[in-house]
Amino acid sequence: MRDRYTLISQANLGKNFSVGKFLTKAKKIILSIFSFVTGIEEQFNGKKLLVKKLIPFGFTKEGPNYALVREILGGQFRLEIRVGRGKKVSVKVFDNDSGEEYLLFSVLSVQGALVGRIRKEVFTITDKFISECFETQIFKRKSANDLIGYAEQKYGDKPEYLWERFPQFAAIRKHENKKWYCLLGTVEKSKVGLKGDEIIEVANFKIVPKELPELLKKPGYLPAYHMNKKSWVTIILDGTVSLTEIKKLLDKSYTLA
Numbered sequence: 001m002r003d004r005y006t007l008i009s010q011a012n013l014g015k016n017f018s019v020g021k022f023l024t025k026a027k028k029i030i031l032s033i034f035s036f037v038t039g040i041e042e043q044f045n046g047k048k049l050l051v052k053k054l055i056p057f058g059f060t061k062e063g064p065n066y067a068l069v070r071e072i073l074g075g076q077f078r079l080e081i082r083v084g085r086g087k088k089v090s091v092k093v094f095d096n097d098s099g100e101e102y103l104l105f106s107v108l109s110v111q112g113a114l115v116g117r118i119r120k121e122v123f124t125i126t127d128k129f130i131s132e133c134f135e136t137q138i139f140k141r142k143s144a145n146d147l148i149g150y151a152e153q154k155y156g157d158k159p160e161y162l163w164e165r166f167p168q169f170a171a172i173r174k175h176e177n178k179k180w181y182c183l184l185g186t187v188e189k190s191k192v193g194l195k196g197d198e199i200i201e202v203a204n205f206k207i208v209p210k211e212l213p214e215l216l217k218k219p220g221y222l223p224a225y226h227m228n229k230k231s232w233v234t235i236i237l238d239g240t241v242s243l244t245e246i247k248k249l250l251d252k253s254y255t256l257a
Helices: 002-009 019-034 040-044 051-057 113-133 142-155 209-215 243-256
Strands: 047-049 060-062 065-072 077-083 089-095 134-136 169-173 180-188 199-206 221-223 232-236
Touching: 040 089, 040 113, 051 065, 051 113, 065 113, 077 113, 089 113, 113 134, 142 180, 142 199, 142 243, 180 243, 199 243, 232 243
Parallel strands: none
Antiparallel strands: 047 134, 060 065, 065 077, 077 089, 169 180, 180 199, 199 232, 221 232
């Protein structure tokens, strides 16, 4: 607990000490600390939690919630990962001697041997947690997720995030020959010839070139983004193009791949 007291001692209270002044100074320090808090839970952003994987991983059910408790650093501290309402994940470390939360764990500006060892053990566990209990979920739109579900259900193919530098793009490939038949991505409207900087979700499909002119007359259809503009077409996944039509596009693209 020495690290925490050291921070409080830096309050520079002066000679005219009073409880009120101390609390005011301490509050300022705490607020300045938390302005540098790392988003520990941010590592779960853009990923879909697979609830059915929690119990096998070691979580216990507590009413509607789930909890995982692991002793770390030989029992000096304990890690608690909790999954609450809305599948919100919280990660906290507690000092077993005092029973208090060890807040310095999540403060980016705090470095040192002890907090470094704690973070190393915690991130080893959370990395495994992410690997076994989550799947990447870049796409938020219902149309995008319905498309992904249809491809998996009908063809057994899942999106593959093939480009480390461009994690917002995923290819759906035939598992037999590894040829793409759909490319999903998130792009700025301006990148596909539309007005504005809003991020939208799109999908590319392989088509018969002679059908392209008619397709581009329909709402939600655009010239192919980052693909051959003669044999591919892009659609906006915002509900403009119906799921029935999206399925037909995917089926035809699959046969052409």
